[in-house]
Amino acid sequence: MSDQIPAISDTQPIRKPNIPKDAAVLVVEDNVSNFVLIARMLGYLGIHCEWKTSGYEVVEYADTLPRLDLILMDIRLPYEDGYGALKKIRASERFKAVPIIAVTAEASMEQMTKAKDSGFDGFLGKPLDPDRFPDQIRRILSGEPVWEYS
Template sequence: MSTSYPTKFSPTSGVGMNEAPGAKQIAPIEPSEAHVLVVEDNVPNFVLIARMLAFMGVQRCEWKTSGWQVVQFADTLPRVDLILMDIRLPYEDGYQALQKLRANPRLKDTIVCAVTAEASEDQMRRAKKAGFNGFLGKPLDPDRFPNQIRRLLSGEEVWEWK
């Protein structure tokens, strides 16, 4: 299943982290210019995340429901600045999907943040060791979420499980 929420068709501007192999982020990305992919198998959780992203100005948000879809789909997008990925996903979990993303030359430098209900210090350490750029424990805090996303879009790692 693939859904765009909210939808806005407009030319993109700025440099995405993965527009070319080896591309590096040189400046923070404004939420209004960000291209975000949410990988979440729970519809209410996706809707909550998409609404919070829209509230902070994100206009391009794509959705996938399983880990095995992520790399193939992300590789078809002209740009992906941030992937928010659940850990417990059907068919292929977030860790397996992350390995494939990191092995793809075009997507290897994309910011990927684990967003999971398995929020513990041990899971956070495992996510860091696996190569995630951040960890957000569920339930997400709507008061902290905008700052967490802005920090991720500026290249800062965010590790918060409570």
């Protein structure tokens, strides 16, 4: 019996989770530059996104969408912050199972813990890393929790 680990063939493809071609993401972000960056990175993945600039009336807006697979939500928003919007979304039967990820410049272990305790499904610290973002989104959409603040 050999103690060697079998070699992985160079011809075997690395498997990455598939993103549904018709995945729909709602980005709740008040900073236009941040939204444009997120929209471009999602577009690179073939994902359509919608945009809301405040947590205010986010449930009503989301209800107009034919499909919603993920919400990326800034925490510091005008009129109603991400925590208030999260509570309203979670109260809606239609969106109970939609993952909601906190995306914030307040990126620290303390803020990540607060987001987790408040019911967010994940945490991405800003500035977002364009090299890591595609994999983070793939993981989230495949059901894997992503909690990263740096």
